[in-house]
Amino acid sequence: MREECDMAQNEDRGRCIKAGELAVVVGAGRSGKAAARLLLRQGARVRLLESNPQALDEAQAAALRAEGIELVLGEQGPELFAGAGLVVPSPGLPVVRLRELMGPHAHAAGTEILAEMELAWRALDGEPVLAVTGTSGKTTTVSLAAAMLREQGLRVFLGGNIGTPLSEYLLAGEKADVLVLETSSFQLQCCSTFHPRVAVVLNISPNHLDYHKDMEEYIEAKFRLFRCQTEDDLAVLAPGLEEAAARFGLRARKVWIRPEGRFPDCPLFGQHNQFNAEAAWQACRPFGVTLENAARAVAAFKPLPNRLESVARVHGVLYVNDSKCTTVAALKVALEAMDHPVHLLCGGKFKGGDLDGMKELLRRKVRSVSLYGASREIFEAAWQGVVPLSWHERMEDAVLALQGRMAAGDVVLLAPATSSFDQYRNYVERGNDFKRIVGSLA
Numbered sequence: 057m058r059e060e061c062d063m064a065q066n067e068d069r070g071r072c073i074k075a076g077e078l079a080v081v082v083g084a085g086r087s088g089k090a091a092a093r094l095l096l097r098q099g100a101r102v103r104l105l106e107s108n109p110q111a112l113d114e115a116q117a118a119a120l121r122a123e124g125i126e127l128v129l130g131e132q133g134p135e136l137f138a139g140a141g142l143v144v145p146s147p148g149l150p151v152v153r154l155r156e157l158m159g160p161h162a163h164a165a166g167t168e169i170l171a172e173m174e175l176a177w178r179a180l181d182g183e184p185v186l187a188v189t190g191t192s193g194k195t196t197t198v199s200l201a202a203a204m205l206r207e208q209g210l211r212v213f214l215g216g217n218i219g220t221p222l223s224e225y226l227l228a229g230e231k232a233d234v235l236v237l238e239t240s241s242f243q244l245q246c247c248s249t250f251h252p253r254v255a256v257v258l259n260i261s262p263n264h265l266d267y268h269k270d271m272e273e274y275i276e277a278k279f280r281l282f283r284c285q286t287e288d289d290l291a292v293l294a295p296g297l298e299e300a301a302a303r304f305g306l307r308a309r310k311v312w313i314r315p316e317g318r319f320p321d322c323p324l325f326g327q328h329n330q331f332n333a334e335a336a337w338q339a340c341r342p343f344g345v346t347l348e349n350a351a352r353a354v355a356a357f358k359p360l361p362n363r364l365e366s367v368a369r370v371h372g373v374l375y376v377n378d379s380k381c382t383t384v385a386a387l388k389v390a391l392e393a394m395d396h397p398v399h400l401l402c403g404g405k406f407k408g409g410d411l412d413g414m415k416e417l418l419r420r421k422v423r424s425v426s427l428y429g430a431s432r433e434i435f436e437a438a439w440q441g442v443v444p445l446s447w448h449e450r451m452e453d454a455v456l457a458l459q460g461r462m463a464a465g466d467v468v469l470l471a472p473a474t475s476s477f478d479q480y481r482n483y484v485e486r487g488n489d490f491k492r493i494v495g496s497l498a
Contacts (some may be wrong), residue, residue, distance in 0.1 A: 075099035078139050082154065083146025084111055084120075084127070090223035091144045091172040092125050094179065097227070100142075105132050134159030143169045147217070147242040171246035173239065176222035178249065183232060185251070186339050187216070189239045189281050190258030190294075192386045193332045194218075196324070196363060197258060198238045200336035203353040205234050208345045212236055217243060234343055241277035251284035254339045255308070256292040258332070260300075261385035261409070279304040292338045294331075311338050318347065321355035325364040325376075326393025362487035364393060367494045372464025375494045378471040379487030384409025387473040388417060396467045397423045399458055401451065404474030404486075406431040411438035411473075418443050423466065426454035430478035450479070451486075455493050 073079050079095045081088050084106035092104045102125045106112065109129045112120075120127050128136060137143060137158045145154045154169065155162040177185075186205075188198045195218050202214040213225045216237035225235065237252070244250070260278055279300060282291055285308040292311050293301060301310065315330040322333055337350045359365055362379040369375070378390045382404075391398065391414075400422050411434070418425070419442060427435050427447040439445055448454040451470075458468060470490045480486040 073098050073100040073142055076101055077141040078103060079142040079144065080105065080137055080140045081144045082132070082149060082157075085146060086219075087172040087221040087223070088144070088146055089120070090221040090227065091175055092120070093123065093227055094176060094223040095142070095144075096124055098179070102126065103128060103136065103140075105136060107132055132157055134161055137161040137167070140164075140167050142175070143167060144172055144175055145169065145246065147171070147240065151245055169246055170248065171243045173216060173222050173237070173243045174247040174250050176226055177247075177251075179226055180235075181231075183213075183235050184253040184343070185235045185237060186254040186256075186343070187237045187239050187250075187252035187281055188256040188258065188335075188339070189241070189244065189278050190256070191261045191383060192389060193258045193328065193335075194238045194240075195380070196329065196360060197256065197332045197336050197339075198236050199360060200333055200354060200357060201339050202236045203357055204336055204340045204345050204350045205236065205343060207349040207353040208340075208343070210234055210343065239281060241274055244280040245277040247280055249284060250281075252281065252289070254290045254292065254342055255281045255285060256335055256339050257281065257294060257297060258313070258335055259294050259385070260297065261383065275300060276304075279306075282306045282308060290339070290342055292335055294335075313338060319351055319354045321351070323355070323357060324359055326389065328389045328393065362483055364390060365487070367491050368498060370494065370497045373462050373466050373468060375468045375490075376470065377487045377490050378469060379476070379483045379490060381471040381473060382475050382483060383407060384411060384414065384473050387471050388414065390469060390471040391417050391421045394421055394467055394469065396465050397421075397463075399423055399462060399466060399468045400425045401428065401454055401468065401470045401490075402435055402472050402474070403427045403429040403431060403451070403454075404472045404479070405477045406434050406474050409473065411435065415439070415442050424458070424461070426458060428454040431474055451489060452493050455490075455497075459497070 073095055077100055079100040079102050081092045081104045084104055092102045095102045104125050105128050117127055138161055186201055188194050198218055202212045205212045210233040213232040213235045215222055217240040218238040257278060260275055287307055289308040291306050291308040294313050313331060313335045315334045319333045322329055333354050362377055365377040367375040367377050381387055381390050398421050422443050424444040428451045432447045476483045476486040
């Protein structure tokens with residue numbers, strides 16, 4: 057792995073696109089539009105593909121075309137990739153599917169597939185990067201790290217998978233002291249020279265197995281975060297990843313995340329957030345952040361929306377929104393953070409995971425499970441007879457059915473353990489719907 061990175065860095069670092077060369081960007085979401093604009097600034101001839109004609113309104117489409125971007129809406133075929141020097145895929149498009157879409161051009165000489173983050177990384181002016189990945193906890197950890205760095209007086213860009221593409225940082229012409237990036241397996245799979253000064257892996261558990269070929273491919277994508285690091289860099293890892301660290305030949309100095317009670321004033325639910333705060337602190341130390349400033353940043357930190365977010369207390373019952381819980385592993389973390397009896401809301405597009413392994417935790421923590429939407433048969437097959445179980449067409453029906461069945465001190469926890477794509481556009485929309493429903497109860 058390291059030899060591949062050394063070769064890639066020698067050949068590709070600083071190379072983005074030749075003047076007038078065709079670059080194809082797949083997907084007109086936020087990162088796709090940012091990549092297209094960055095490529096245009098670098099002198100490329102840019103073709104932006106969007107399969108959903110309704111994804112952009114007329115004004116948005118006209119604005120992109122006015123900038124000089126060739127916008128192609130609707131059906132996509134191999135001919136659209138002919139002659140491309142670079143292809144930047146949407147983060148949600150599996151590489152194997154992209155290669156099928158490109159057809160004979162997938163292996164054309166000189167055509168490189170790279171993530172938007174990799175594209176932007178090659179255009180940076182030496183700014184150091186602190187990058188975080190993991191199955192869960194990424195957004196909280198990068199947000200904590202950014203808060204600690206700012207408390208130290210440093211200028212910080214916070215972006216990546218958290219919502220703001222790295223390309224937008226370059227387009228804005230800003231200059232930060234540290235770039236803090238949340239990175240996903242989707243992005244990392246198409247990175248070849250990305251080189252963070254500090255790289256963090258919080259955890260790895262089964263996830264996105266509807267995207268990756270298997271668990272091994274998912275783990276390999278996560279560990280690409282370290283592939284270009286050297287002995288001068290820092291790798292921050294969770295205990296239990298020792299074998300993987302050895303297998304992938306990490307060269308960076310390694311620190312293992314072990315919470316030591318440094319942040320007693322952390323306002324976030326659960327022991328896992330002590331772990332996240334410790335990971336953020338270890339990642340910030342190379343940038344001169346003192347423990348005093350780190351602790352001050354943690355104490356002032358506001359819980360993030362959709363991540364064990366306390367919504368309201370109605371008739372003595374606390375409603376908690378963990379819509380970002382899209383995996384079984386994240387559900388385990390959410391339940392372990394609760395210290396009162398839980399009425400659990402689950403349902404959506406199931407991505408895989410060990411529901412059977414949750415039975416003992418359900419017996420200890422959960423008074424009832426209210427399922428809604430898709431994957432009913434999967435949850436019922438695993439949990440029938442373990443706890444009282446019901447199913448409802450919509451989340452609102454599930455919440456309303458709980459009224460009158462709860463006692464003061466109970467918790468209603470939205471922790472779906474699934475993606476939201478059966479009934480919602482994303483987990484944010486799902487969380488907002490939960491908050492609307494709870495608001496109607498008061």
